[in-house]
Amino acid sequence: MTTMTEAEAPVREFKMPDVGEGLTEAEILKWYVQPGDTVTDGQVVCEVETAKAAVELPIPYDGVVHELRFPEGTTVAVGTSIIAVAVAGSSAEAPPEPKPKPKPEPVEEAKPAARTPVLVGYGVSTSATKRRPRKGAEIPAQEASAAVQGELNGHAGIAVVERRPLAKPPVRKLAKDLGVDLATVTPSGPDGIITREDVHAAVAPVAAAEPVQAPTPAPLSPAPVTYDTTRETRIPVKGVRKATAAAMVGSAFTAPHVTEFVTVDVTRTMKLVEELKQDKEMQGRRVNPLLLIAKALLVAIKRNPDVNASWDDAAQEIVLKHYVNLGIAAATPRGLIVPNIKDAHAKTLPQLADSxxxxxxxxxxxxxxxxxxQGGTVTITNVGVFGIDTGTPILNPGESAILAIGTIKLQPWVHKGKVKPRQVTTLALSFDHRLVDGELGSKVLADVAAILEQPKRLITWG
Structure with a gap:
């Protein structure tokens, strides 16, 4: 009994899947396999980058890699085959695609005898038939007489009916625009159909023979842009950066942004951070000011739930969210992304730290x-890690508010009637003014500031 070789094994095509909602393409970042490698069901074969994230793709069957369809760095449309795998066994073979049925040859209907031109004494001509004109279309008299020219065939004198050149309507329009008589064009398509290439080929020698007339020179195409590679570097805009740019432009010019600021003494919050790092329940967890600021924002949203909403332009409705998916803006080598913590409102402080x-x-x-x-409702962006005091953040599309955290540093501050060095930061809250008015936005920002000044309010308010 012989074993099926790789060449004899059926080859299955693994197509680029839609790894997100509505994504149409992805870039192949890295191949983890090469032709000849054995793969198993569920094994990751490549990493791709979509407009939203980098994703690893597993192969859904066993076999041997037959061919990689695209090299790394290629952007491939969803549904396009990216890798071929030779699978062993007929059970793994994909059902063969049905072969397309050959198109039946067009059957030209014979014209009624009364309408067929003949020479007296010779009966109906059967040497050629004309195609039936479209319904409602009349053939001009001159065209009809030209199409039915009687040529004497030797001594017999039989009338020969000339056929109208076969061409599709777009080709006929092209020929008309270029001034080409289709009767002079040699067809190259199936069944003698004239193609666009045939029309261009017919006009080329005519154009070469005619004298060049250039009273008005044609506008020159712009010269390709050149630049000094030692002084400039060009980076293609694609993937996450392209999607982020489009989203920010759409947000900035769709939602009317309003930004409010508050400067806060966060000295007590910083002390609480140090205390929590020593707490047994928080051991091994990420404890930093961002954690407490995130918790403060969640408490402020709980006290002012109308801020957690979105604008449905199609339905002309405001959608109030009874959950908080808290987005955290993250700078990555591929660009800015905003993943979110699902149902952050329901998490305890240790759970929020884990998330x-x-x-x-x-x-x-x-x-x-x-x-x-996907599905974020509000976002936090921490520009303070870069030493920035604050900023005017742009809303993540579909969300109503975004909180920017500035750097925390020692500043002179009036505390209990005396000027003392205190840990101070500036917060900025941008919100969609269609959803959030000045009063609501101010209440949310004031609540966040009050909690950070007196973090014990997390217990009483939360």
Whole structure:
């Protein structure tokens, strides 16, 4: 009994899947296999980058890699085969695609005898038939007389009916625009059909023979842009950066942004951070100011739930959310992404710390899934890690508010009637003014500031 070789094994095509909602393409970042490698069901074969994240793709069957259809760095449309795998056994073979049935030859209907031109004494001509004109279309008299020219065939004198050149309507229009008589064109298509290439081929020698007339020179196409590669570097805009740019432009010119600021003494919050790091329940967890600021924002949303909403332009409705998917803006080598913590409002402080730690590490590794970046309701962006006092953040599309955290540093501050060095930061809250008016936005920002000044309010308010 012989064993089926790789060449004899059926080959299955693995197509680029839609790894997100509505994504149309993805870039192949890295292949983990090469032709000749054995793969098993569920094995990751490549990493691709979509407009939302980098994703690893597993192969859904066993076999031997037959061919990689595209090299690394290629952007491939969803549904296009990216790898061929020779699978062993007929059970793994994909059902063969049905071969397309050959198109039946067009049957030309014979014209009624009364309408067929003949020469007296010779009966009906059967040497050629004309195609039936479209319904409602009349053949001009001159065209009809030209199409039915009687040529004497030797001594017999039989009338020969000339056929109208076969060509599709777009080709006929092209020929008309170029001034080409289709009767002079040699067809190259099936069944004697004239193609666009035939028309261009017919006009080329005519154009060459005619004298060049250039009273008005044609506009020159712009010269290709050149630049000094030692002084400039061009980076193609694609993947996450392209999607982020489009989203920010859409947000900035769709939602009317309003930004409010508050400067806060966070000295007590910083002391609480140090205390929590020593707490047994928080051991091994990520404890930092961002954790407490995130918790403060969640408490402020609980006290002012109308801020957690979205604008449905199609239905002309405001959608109030009874959950909070808290987005955290993360800078990665591939660009800015905003994954979110699902149902953050229902998490305890240790659970929130675990979710923040997982979110940050996943984003840094470039493994954030598209699902993790969908469905956000509000976002926090921490520009303070870059030493920036604050900013005017742009809303993540579909969300109502975004909180920017500035750097925390020692500043002179009036505390209990005396000027003392205190840990101070500036917060900025941008919100969609269609959904959030000045009063509501101010209440949310004031609540966050009050909690950070007196973090014990987390217990009483939360």
């Amino acid at each position: 923040l730690g997982e979110l940050v590490s996943t984003a840094r590794d470039g493994k954030t899934s598209p699902a993790a970046m």
